[in-house]
Structures are given as structure tokens and as C-alpha cells.
Amino acid sequence: MEVLRVSSPSLPFVERKTEGAPQGGGFAEKFWQALEEVNALQKEADQAVLEVALGKEENLHRAIIALERANLALGLAVQVRNKVIEAYQEIMRMQV
Template sequence: MGVFAVAVGRISDVAQGIGSREIASPRKSEKSFSELVGGFLKEVNALQKEADQAIQDVVLGKEENLHQAVIALEKANLALELTVQVRNKVVEAYQEIMRMQV
């Protein structure tokens, strides 16, 4: 859930900046875009590993609660889908910028 909360927070920050039409200089404490994306990818990877471990525990009989494994798997799936959609939008925006005539 951390990925979604951070993403929503960043989107609302951007929306507020757009609404006020101000261009703010980046603060020293803020992460760069690459650090932010790297953090998101690490969280998605952690969710994938958590889901794999939950499934393995159910298969080996260490965990009897199948619901928790399914929930972990679905969280990982949703995080991966979100990551793919964000990547698609970034690629689409890059292509649109490249089509612009100067």
C-alpha cells in the first residue's frame, strides 16, 4: 500500500502546483525522479517476493491460511499492473514530446 499512498501524495502535490501556476525550485530534501522511481520498483519487488513466499508457505504446509496468500498475491499483482501503466504513460509522454516540432 505504500506505493499507492506515495503516488497519490505526489500526484496531489503536482496538481496543487499546476493549479497555482507556480514553478517551484526543487528542495534539497526531495528525492530526484530516478530515486522516486527506484523506490517504487523496490516496493513492487518486495511485494512480489512476499507473495512468492506466502504461496510457498501454503504449498509446503507452513501456513494454513490461504486467504493471506491470495491477498498477498493480489497486492503484488495490482502493484505490478500500476507500474506497467505508469511506464506506459511515461513512454507515451516521451513519444509525444519527441513528435513536437520546435
């Protein structure tokens, strides 16, 4: 399963490159990097399962470990997304 990146024109408030930003990048940049890593783990797990199914790989443990790593990474990404949404909703409820 491939995670597709949402392009910034649909989200104009998210700036990918800002001047004066810290060298490590902002939250948005770190978030995109983390999603790319999750995507890479998902692809690795898919490839490991395919190799086991085709008989190219006899070590089933490698495929199971790859699947669990991908599952944990996806679960973490979902939890971070949920926390970001909760924070956004809390900010929107604030009285000005």
C-alpha cells in the same frame, strides 16, 4: 519474480544523485523506490505461496491477499511506465 535495476551507465541521462535536488529526490529516485516496493511485494507473495504449498501456512487468505497486492502494484507500475513512454513519444513528436 525479481525486478532487476537497470544500472545508470546504460542510461546516462538519468542522474541518481544531483546537487541542489529537493530533499525528496526527483522522479527517477521515486520511480526506483516504487520499483523496489513492487519487487518486495512480489517476493512476499512468492514466499506466501511457497508456505501454503509446503503446508507451513494454513491460512490461504493471507497468500491470496499477498498475490493480489503484488498484482495491483505490478499493474500500477506498468501503467506508470506506459504513461512515461507516451510522454516521451509525445515530446519526440514535437516540432522545434
